[in-house]
Amino acid sequence: MIKLLNQEIQKYINANLNADLHSLLLKKSSFPEVSIQELVQQIKGRKVAEKKFPFLNQENIIFPPNLNLEQASSQDTADFKKQFFKGKKFIDLTCGFGIDAYFLSQNFEKITLIEQNTELLDIVKHNWEVLGRKANFINQKLENFLTNNKEKFDLIYLDPARRDNHNRKVFLLEDLSPNIIEIQEQLSDISPEILIKLSPLIDIQHLVASLKNIYKIWIIAVKNEVKEVLVYLKKKENRPEIYCINLQSTEPEFHFNLDDEKNCQSEFSAPKKYIYIPNNSVLKSGAFNLVSEKFGLRKLHQNTHIYTSEEKIEYFPGRIFETEEINSKAIKKGEQFNIITKNFPLKPEEIKKKYKIKDGGNHYLIAVKSLSGNHFLVGKLLD
Numbered sequence: 001m002i003k004l005l006n007q008e009i010q011k012y013i014n015a016n017l018n019a020d021l022h023s024l025l026l027k028k029s030s031f032p033e034v035s036i037q038e039l040v041q042q043i044k045g046r047k048v049a050e051k052k053f054p055f056l057n058q059e060n061i062i063f064p065p066n067l068n069l070e071q072a073s074s075q076d077t078a079d080f081k082k083q084f085f086k087g088k089k090f091i092d093l094t095c096g097f098g099i100d101a102y103f104l105s106q107n108f109e110k111i112t113l114i115e116q117n118t119e120l121l122d123i124v125k126h127n128w129e130v131l132g133r134k135a136n137f138i139n140q141k142l143e144n145f146l147t148n149n150k151e152k153f154d155l156i157y158l159d160p161a162r163r164d165n166h167n168r169k170v171f172l173l174e175d176l177s178p179n180i181i182e183i184q185e186q187l188s189d190i191s192p193e194i195l196i197k198l199s200p201l202i203d204i205q206h207l208v209a210s211l212k213n214i215y216k217i218w219i220i221a222v223k224n225e226v227k228e229v230l231v232y233l234k235k236k237e238n239r240p241e242i243y244c245i246n247l248q249s250t251e252p253e254f255h256f257n258l259d260d261e262k263n264c265q266s267e268f269s270a271p272k273k274y275i276y277i278p279n280n281s282v283l284k285s286g287a288f289n290l291v292s293e294k295f296g297l298r299k300l301h302q303n304t305h306i307y308t309s310e311e312k313i314e315y316f317p318g319r320i321f322e323t324e325e326i327n328s329k330a331i332k333k334g335e336q337f338n339i340i341t342k343n344f345p346l347k348p349e350e351i352k353k354k355y356k357i358k359d360g361g362n363h364y365l366i367a368v369k370s371l372s373g374n375h376f377l378v379g380k381l382l383d
Helices: 007-015 021-025 036-051 066-071 075-082 099-107 118-131 142-148 180-190 204-210 258-262 280-285 288-295 348-355
Strands: 087-092 108-114 136-138 155-158 193-198 214-222 225-234 241-247 254-257 274-278 298-301 304-309 318-326 336-342 358-370 373-381
Touching: 007 036, 021 036, 036 066, 075 099, 075 214, 075 225, 075 241, 087 099, 099 108, 099 155, 118 136, 142 180, 155 180, 180 193, 180 225, 204 214, 204 225, 214 280, 225 280, 241 280, 254 258, 254 280, 254 288, 258 288, 274 280, 288 298, 288 304, 298 358, 304 336, 304 358, 318 358, 336 348, 348 358
Parallel strands: 087 108, 087 155, 108 136, 155 193, 214 241, 336 358
Antiparallel strands: 193 225, 214 225, 241 254, 274 304, 274 318, 298 304, 318 373, 358 373
C-alpha cells in the first residue's frame, strides 16, 4: 500500500483519470514496484469517489477492490445517517471501507472499528490518518469480538455482508453474515441502540416480524433509487415508525406508523386532471392506502399504485403530472413521449412499437389501469 503513495505514482494516477482503462490494462506498468492492475484499481477508485464519496477524491487516499467500493455507502446516505445519533462511544462492527463509520462517528468521542479483512482495515486506517480522524482499529472477526468484549457502547452500527460463500447475493436476515437474528441479544447487552444497514430488497414485513425492539425504519432513496433500508433498534415501547426519504430531490419526507396503513382504506376513481406517482421509497414502504387517505387522493386500482385528483395538492412525495385522457387512436405516428406504464397490459417497448412513437421529449404518455379499464394519459411533469 505504501508503494502507491510514491509522488510519481500519484502523479500518474492523476494524469490518467480520464484514460481508457481497458487500453491501460494492456500496457506494462511504468513502475516496477506496482502492477498495472494496482494502478488501474486506484484510478477506478478515484473515479468512483468523484460521484459516490467526493470527500475521498484527493491524493494519498487509497482505494480497495471494486466489491468493497460497490458495497460502501455513498457520502449522501452516510451523511444523512449522522444527524440522528450522538454520544460518547461508537462502534462499527463491520467497518468495510469505513464510509458510514466516518460520518456516523462525527458526533461521538471514542470510535472503535472492527474489520476482519486485514488489508481493508489497513486502507481505512491510512485514509483516516490522511483525513485527520482517530479511531481504535481492531482486526478481528465480529463473532470473536462479541465473545470477548466487556465494553459498553452508546451506538452499535453494522452492515452485514449480503453475499453467501459462493458470492451470490442474499436478502433474508437469517442468510446475512453475521446472522442478525442470532446475535441480536448479544448486541443489546453491550449497547441500548443498534443501527443496521440492510439491502434495499429486504421485505419490510419480514423485517418487522423477525427483529425485536424496532424503533424506526428509514427507507433511503437517492434520486428515486432505493439504496438502503436502515433499521434502528432501541429498548423502548414504540410502534415502529417508517420514514421514506428521497435524497437529492425536493420531495418531502413521508413517515407513518405501521398500524396506520392497516387501519385505513383507499377510495378509487378513474383518472382526473392530476396524476401522482409516489417515489420509490414510499412504494417500498407499502403504504398504498395511507397515501390515498393522507393526501386526500383517489387510487386508480388496488394494484395500480398511482393516485389522482381534480385539484392539485402540494408537497407530495413523488412526481405530479397534469394530464388529460386520449383515445389510443389519437396517438400519432412519430410522436415523442416519455412512456410510463403501471399495471397495464403493454410494456413501454411494446407501446412504442405498436404506436410507432419515440422515447423522450417534454411530454409523458402514461398507460394505466383503473377499476373502469385501461387508459392512455398525455401530460407534463410539474415542478
